[in-house]
Amino acid sequence: MPWSILKLRNFLTSLVNVNEQIRNCQHSLTQLNIKSTNTKPEQKQRYNPGGTSALSTIKDNQNTSKITITKRRPCVFCNQDHWDSDCVNYTTLNARLSRLKVLKKCTICLRDSHKGQNCNVKKQCFYCKSSHNSALCNKRNSLSLNNTMSQRNEEHERIRPSKRKDCSTSLYNSTLTTRSKQTKETLLLCKKIKVFNPSQPQLQQNTLALFDIGSQLSFISKKLSRQLKLTETESQIMRIAPFGMKEPKSCPTARIQLNVLTTGSEIIPLQANIIDYLTNELQVVETSNELQIQNLTNYWKKPDVLIGADYFFKFIKLREIRELKSGHMLVQSKVGLMIAGNGDIKKLCKNELYPKEVVYSTNVNISTELEKFWKLETIGIQESPQDDDDDQALKHFKRTIIKQGGRYQNLINRLQHNSNLHSYHQILMDQLHSGIIEEVPPKDEVGVIHYLPHHEVLTPSKSTTKLRIVYDASAHHKGFKSLNEVLYRGPVMLPDLVGVILRYRMMKIVITADIEKAFLQLELQNEERNCTRFLWLDDIDKELTNENIKCYRFKRVPFGIISSPFLLAATLNYHLENHGSELAWEIRKNLYVDNVIISANGTEEALYKYERTKEIFAEASMNIREFLSNDEEFNERIAECDLSQTNQENFLGLKWNHERDIIRVTLKPWIGKSLTKRTILQFIASQYDPLGLLVPIMIKLKLFIQHLWKENIPWDQSLNKQDEQQWINLIKEWPTNIIELPRFIMETSQLTEFHIFTDASKVAYSAAIYILNHGYQNTYSNSFLIYAKSRIAPIKGMSIPRLELLSVLIGVRAAQFVLKQLNLENNQVTLWTDSKCVLYWIQNYTKLLPRFIQNRIEEIRKSNFELNYIPSDQNPADIATKGVSPLKLQNCKQWWKGPRWLELKKSEWPKVAIQETMNLQKQLL
Structure with missing residues (x-):
């Protein structure tokens, strides 16, 4: 067989691995043999047998027991199950040194609490015999850098033989890692x-x-x-x-x-x-x-x-x-x-x-989540992987649902201080009399017994429930799991939040309402109630003593349990599906947790749907209330007890003025916290913008976070003067109110088009979608921004044409999402880009393009959207890519309405856009 440099490297790598393992096997056996006589601390073993090792216990009689050899620690760089020197996530010497710096570990012994220059450990590299750790050997890295992942896997799966008898036991144990192919x-x-x-x-x-x-x-x-x-x-x-x-x-x-x-x-x-x-x-x-x-x-x-x-x-x-x-x-x-x-x-x-x-598992950490800002794999509009547990939970729910009869010291001190103790107690007593909770019967030990901590949540702006009791099912003692950790979460059965808000903006007359104490309407079966026990005072005017404590438990599903949202959604879906009416189907489609929206084209239709909705939920022993509409006649004619009395109108996080029928787009203020990467990220995440209307503002903040990420700044370290000044400049003009927009943006009798504008720069790429309504016989037109999407460019860098291609791709995906949510998939859609290169790629079917480009081009072509060219200065997506300050965005008509010519007749559109597109098509022909 002819040899090559690659095969030689693979052979040498394999040989080094075998020698390393033999050396560690000998070391392990030596440590085992001297355990009984050596007074030095035990050394950590590197190998882990797959089963238990038989032991004999020397006591009065020769008794037997079981122990095992200690499990080896994971890789110091990525925390996965392989040797430090075999890490494929950090392959270069520089990458490993940088990782150790981030983890604040010693570069010699790889431990915490000191740095390399202060390390007293005598280390000799296994590969070159120099005084450094083997995982940080330049010669070792140069040997293995060219090995592919598949070659590495083959090495780990291969049984490594040895002729030495004194380490055969350890070698046998190590070969257990090859069982991935055994059944x-x-x-x-x-x-x-x-x-x-x-x-x-x-x-x-x-x-x-x-x-x-x-x-x-x-x-x-x-x-x-x-x-x-x-x-x-x-x-x-x-x-x-x-x-x-x-x-x-x-x-x-x-x-x-x-x-x-x-x-x-x-x-x-x-x-x-x-x-x-x-x-x-x-x-x-x-x-x-x-x-x-x-x-x-x-x-x-x-x-x-x-x-x-x-x-x-x-x-x-x-x-x-x-x-x-x-x-x-x-x-x-x-x-x-x-x-x-x-x-x-x-x-x-x-x-x-x-x-x-x-098999290994990793905890989701904030750093991994943060990388999603610029990861290419997350440019889709929606990613919803299904867990096996979701199927199990759904099957269990369908199997067990039954319809019946239409139907601590610091806490107390705080409640007394806030004068809320009596209100807190009254809520619990009301729940006791209403059959929501019950006293635990004596000697009832059925099922799992668990006690829930609880505390108050105050919402003064609410007209109905200003004080709410929340039960913390995520609390646990050290070393024990919480109730939420051992329960099925259940699949997410809610409709898409953005889809609900999009449909909300398309309703001529909109009616909002909510289900009263929705979670407390679902009854728990008897054998499951003991896991929802909680403690409270018998007499709130007496001191907290053992004699003054009563034990209660829930008869209904409490809010705060991880499976509560699933149980509520599954129950409501079950009820509405079985009802079978057209109104029940509409409610189910637009029901988000306990928030309901209903549409109507006139007051009489709105009143009819109001009455029928009350009846549908009454059949499930649920009361629907807090009705509110943009139709003032409707608000005047419904029962006063059903009308919302709140002063601050809010629907799914949006600030809505029902009298003027407008939505206020707002920003949360910066409250002057200490400037760290963590507080800045918390501030960015707190801005509620489900429709992407504030993308031009948020893009600059996300770029700043990416800058801090590149600098490897710790989460809680204060920013340096330069970064601090840059942040101050970003938020020095930060109004809380940005703009007021009409809620209702589409007449059903009008001809409707959708226009997508896309753009990219070296730091970001974006897409903005506008709805264009044409009046009767095109007598007028009006346009509105309805959805926008942006992403930061990958840290590793990418060419501008490829980023322009990605902007077109997220524009296509966003438009398909919007059309599907609005059930308007047959409407005309036009996509505009200022990249002639991308248009050439899409419209050229003859030239074979690189795989990265070709895969995305094929997906774009399948959309069958009309493609046009637009100059950069007329492209509203250019604003989202470059970013603007909040004050400038307030008056930026090009962002809120699209290009100024979009509302004109097509014959009055600028010739340059149409001409450039036609010229490109001629060139291709």
């Missing part, structure tokens, strides 16, 4: 069980137990023992000899008493030894208590209880075992069915779960 897995006997404190039965936990006949003793983790507040006895030192070692290791332990509740409600007491760490995460296949083994799911979890041979046979029935098609064994026990043994996971489970060694 056969050996499962241990694991089951979720319910355990509780014998002396305090209310202290209970659902936890994972490992049933291990190879262990003579039973064990419990120290974490679970603390959670259950178990009483420790017989404290002693137990000596444990790991498998393959002659010398035992000392381990402090104590005995506890623990009760296990079986599926038949039998209580099995057991005594167990406390140990800091039982084992690594184990693969578990969850089964129901029915003999229907289908749609199973598997997951990884650490057990907190190990039930050894001393109690094993009190739970397991060895005679009642049968083999499954996958090859695994189905074992019956007093705590439910378990699946164990070796078999094909794909045949057993509905979800293909990769082995634990190659």
Whole structure:
């Protein structure tokens, strides 16, 4: 076979990897052998076996237990599961040094709390033997830079052999990382069980137990023992000899008493030894208590209880075992069915779960989210990936919905100080008398028991509910999950917010309303109520004592639970779908959480829909109220109790004056916080602009954030003088009121067109969409900006023609989105750009273009929009790309109305635009 430089590099890289692993294997075994005699602190192991390692415990009798070798730490640069020197996210020496600087880690030992010049660690590079960390070796990097990702994956999947006997065990463990291609897995006997404190039965936990006949003793983790507040006895030192070692290791332990509740409600007491760490995460296949083994799911979890041979046979029935098609064994026990043994996971489970060694998860952080400002992958109008949990939640909802009968100390001090304590108490008493909450019956321990913290939210501007009680289901103790973390969120079933607002602006007569206490109209089933318990005073005039506390729980779905929005939306959709009327369909389409909008063409139609809407929601035992319309006759003729009395009119965040039927476009003021990257980003995110009307203002602020990002400025570090002055210049003219716009912008009897204008610069690209209404026989025309979109150019840089192409692409996608939301997909659409190059690309079908360009051109062509050229000085999108101050935008007619000639007859449009487009077409022909 002929050799090449690339193959030679790959071979050398593979050889270096093998040598590195052998060296670490020898080091690991050396550390294991000297553990019992060496007084130095234990060294961190780099390898992690895939299963548990058998141990023998040296006590009065030779008892057995389980431990595992410590799991290696993730990559210091990207926190993923590979070696530091193999990081593919930070491949160059400069990139890695910059990353360490951001993380404030030492460049020699890669640890926190000091810098390289102060490091006392003696490090020798594995590759070049110099005094630096191996991950920061220039020679190593030059060897591996040309390797492709697929080649790296092949290296990780290849089993690396070795002739040395003294490290064969570690090599075997390391080859477990190649199981990503295997489907056969050996499962241990694991089951979720319910355990509780014998002396305090209310202290209970659902936890994972490992049933291990190879262990003579039973064990419990120290974490679970603390959670259950178990009483420790017989404290002693137990000596444990790991498998393959002659010398035992000392381990402090104590005995506890623990009760296990079986599926038949039998209580099995057991005594167990406390140990800091039982084992690594184990693969578990969850089964129901029915003999229907289908749609199973598997997951990884650490057990907190190990039930050894001393109690094993009190739970397991060895005679009642049968083999499954996958090859695994189905074992019956007093705590439910378990699946164990070796078999094909794909045949057993509905979800293909990769082995634990190659699975990792990352927390979404603010830095990642911020990058979406300029990432190319997020230029679409809407991205809505579906989670598997969403399907599960929806199926569970449809299976369980039932229609019935048409139907703490700091907090108290604060409420007393604000004179709101009596109001707070009165709300709870009203809810008690209305059947929204109830006192917890004595000895009711059904289901999961959980207590919700609660606090007040004040909204003085509201005419109905000025004080609202909010329950914090995201609160949790350290080391425990919150209620929201263990509940299904459910799929997002709300209509698109921008779509609702667009339709709102197209309604001649608009009626807004909301559902009274919407979330509190959904009843909880009895077995689920105990997870919504909360505490309150029995007598608010007495001091807070144990005797003055009452325990309540919800009978209805409380606001603040993560699944509440889904449950409300799913229930309303279910009710409106089953109603089947045309009005019910209209309500469902324009129902956002508990906000309703209805359209009408006249007062009588509006009154009819008002009455029918009240009836539709009454059938679900819901009251719809707070009606308000731009039709004053309608407002005068409906029942006074249904009319909104608020002084500050607001619809989905928009400031609406119903008497003049206008929308006020506003900005939130800068309140003079400390100047940091975090406070500036918070300020930008607080500006509410769903339709993109303020894009020319916001683009400059986003560019400033990108500048801070490029400078690697920490989130909470104060800005330097230069950046501080630049920010002050950006917001020194910052009016809160920008402009007043008509809400209603489309007559149904008119001929309507849509015009898209696109533009790009080296720093940003944008698109603006205008609706153009023509009067009867074209006697007049009027245009309005209805939607705009902009994005910052990628940090890495891109040519102006390519950015112009992206601006056309987001213009096409935005227009398709608007037309779909308004159900006007057959209307005429014209797209204008000032890039002749892009027009040439789109209209040239003969020349093969680069793949990046060709893919986007093909998507643009599929839209069948008419394409025209427009000079830059007449292009309103140019304003969004360059950005302007708020004061200039207030009076910028070109932005709010489009080019001044757009409202003229087509015969009066400037010749240059039409002529340039015709000339380009002739050139192509």
